[in-house]
Amino acid sequence: MSKVDTFRALHHGRLPGDPLVLPGPWDAASARALVDAGFPALATPSAGIAASLGYADGSTPADEMFSVVARITRAVDVPVSADVEDGYGLAPKELVERLLEAGAVGCNLEDSGGGALKDPRQHAERLAEVRAAAGDRLFLNARVDTFTCGDGDPERAIERAALYVAAGADCVYPIGAPANVLPLLRAGIQGPLNAYAKLDGESPSPAELGELGATRVTFGPWLQRRATAALGEIAQGL
Structure with a gap:
């Protein structure tokens, strides 16, 4: 089984x-x-990679982003x-082509730019x-930025999700959706649903998000931020 088939099956x-x-x-x-x-x-999280390279979120040049992705895929x-x-x-x-060259099996594509939502039909x-x-060579995770x-x-998110699934998206990612909205989104969206988890000690755990309807859970830049904070604490001790 290829890596993308393995990823899709998960x-x-x-x-x-x-x-x-x-x-x-x-x-x-x-x-x-x-x-x-x-x-x-x-x-991979674009914001976490941006921070590690010294860029603001959304400012990483494409070549540098693909280069980091390629180093990660070569390492594991x-x-x-x-x-x-x-x-x-x-x-x-x-x-x-750039994604496949970098060794990625899938990608997130967001439906906003410059802080504004794109036209959903054009997206x-x-x-x-x-x-x-891509054919079946990539797993497409369509981010929905209504939240x-x-x-x-939530109804606008569901409408956008339906268009994206019909266009061939494998998964839908309504980033920032409140946990109490997930059951409604789960009921209205076909296929896998990606939820965003925060490592702040207060937000629902991945298991709890799963109970609410999430198929998969990602953390954005939270791991990178926690690692940087831990390094700061070590540095203070030195």
Whole structure:
């Protein structure tokens, strides 16, 4: 079975309370540490990689982002999905080629830019073009940004999700959706549902998010931020 087939299979047949947990490495060393801890797949966070390279979130040049993804995939044997933000303006065919060259088995593509939501039908058309260029070689995670850039209306998120699934998305990611909205989203969205977890000691655990309807759980830049904070504490002790 290929890595992308393995990755796709990990999203199906999940029991409530047992979502696929995908921690986010920001470099080769963190990727190896996560695999050594037993995780069967990884999902890079664009914000975490940006911070590790000294950029603000959303400001990482495409070449540098793909370079980090390639170093991560070379460092581990498990499938790695890449957050490539809104695709950096690359044509679908080139975007697919860059992802495959970097060794990624999937990607996040967000439906906002510059803090504003994109037209959902136009974004769905782009997703369909990416799907056509990738065939079954990539797992497409369509991010829905209505809770971060829009009015937070769950029905609008469900409408966008339906367009993206119809365009060929394998998974939908309503980032920032409140935990109490997940059951409504789960009822209205076909296929795997990605939830965003925070490592703040107060937010629901991955298992709790799974009970609410999440198929998979990702953490954005939280692991990188926690690691940086821990390094700060060590530095203070020195």
